[in-house]
Amino acid sequence: MLYVAYRTCYSKKSPIEIWEEARETPPEKLQAFILERLKTGHTSPLEQVVFWFGIEGLSRTASHQLVRHRIGISFEQQSQRYIKLDSEGPKKMFATPKTWQQGPLSEAYKAHMLKSFALYQKALQAGIPAEDARFILPQAVVSNLQVCVNYAELLHIADLRLCFRAQWEIRRLALGMRREVKKAAPLLGVFLQPKCGPARQGFCDEPYEAYRKCPLSKARPHKQDVFLAED
Ligand SMILES: Cc1cc2nc3c(=O)[nH]c(=O)nc-3n(C[C@H](O)[C@H](O)[C@H](O)COP(=O)(O)OP(=O)(O)OC[C@H]3O[C@@H](n4cnc5c(N)ncnc54)[C@H](O)[C@@H]3O)c2cc1C
Structure with a gap:
């Protein structure tokens, strides 16, 4: 479903043709294509x-x-x-x-x-x-x-x-x-x-005191550190 949704945006083929293409494509290839899309801000296909x-x-x-x-x-x-x-x-x-x-x-x-x-x-x-x-x-x-x-x-x-x-x-x-x-x-x-996960926002945006008490703070940065580091 996700493959066809994304591919429809980037292909000259019709959705039916893309479904057929998907059936013949090895699952690893479909997954690799989806993974690349998931790294982008193109999120509306996720609603399907x-x-x-x-x-x-x-x-x-x-x-x-x-x-x-x-x-x-x-x-x-x-x-x-x-x-x-x-x-x-x-x-x-x-x-x-x-x-x-x-x-x-x-x-x-x-x-x-x-x-x-x-x-x-x-x-x-x-x-x-x-x-x-x-x-x-x-x-x-x-x-x-x-x-x-x-x-x-x-x-x-x-x-x-x-x-x-x-x-x-x-x-x-x-x-x-x-x-x-x-x-x-x-x-x-x-x-x-x-939201602090590496596949999501990647940093914590909760109050700093709460962040310091969180077990994940050992591995994930706070927004304060991220934006200060970029300045
Ligand atoms: C830690 C925590 C503490 C909380 N404490 C309280 C509390 O004390 N009191 C309380 O009343 N609630 C509290 N909440 C609930 C919170 O306010 C939200 O109602 C709840 O998290 C639902 O999430 P959402 O607003 O992102 O809605 P969702 O339906 O999940 O929204 C999805 C997305 O759509 C956007 N969106 C949704 N509706 C609109 C709209 N009308 N206009 C523009 N954008 C929209 C949202 O910004 C969001 O990005 C708490 C939630 C958390 C996680």
Whole structure:
């Protein structure tokens, strides 16, 4: 898809002829051509490549961050109006950050979640509709989504959400998306890097103090250093 999209711009041949050419061209040659294009600012063909992700067990805290992305992405999220959450069964009902997992407050966290769910169930039994009963649910409650996103937007999401400054759960989601893209389209997967990555912007543009605390700062420059060096 990407080969034909790029090649159409640079060839006298019709797209159908280019598809035929692509079928007869060794994959390494197609990949080499695409790699060269990926180094340029010609990015609109990237919008023609689309990935679908099935996401399970994401907290509403993280899903709310995900759905803030607006361009080149589309979401379907499990409804809390039509689906009544059920505390029975093996599936987890809520996410627990590591910081709550150990220490004196871990039991209190769990108790708070269970209490919210108990009141939610009570509300349903009392005839309060699911769309109103859900008001009692914590942000930790998990959710499922199907997401369709084009490659250009996925690169942008990786820029922001693979950064160490991103919140841990959405960062973990972005890492999972990258892992799946690497399986399906290895050539494209390697470009999914935080914005400081060598295949992306190549330097950090976060506040300098935050940069200094980042483990990647050992290997990647800050914009302040880059632009000072060029002066
Ligand atoms: C570390 C971090 C902290 C954050 N903290 C907060 C916070 O405290 N509060 C908060 O409300 N949000 C916060 N956000 C969310 C952030 O403000 C964005 O809403 C989110 O990252 C979505 O990204 P985007 O705007 O690039 O949208 P996308 O849809 O991913 O945009 C894709 C690209 O299109 C461009 N674009 C999109 N819409 C327009 C438009 N209308 N006009 C021109 N260009 C457009 C964008 O500039 C971007 O380059 C945070 C995000 C991060 C990564």
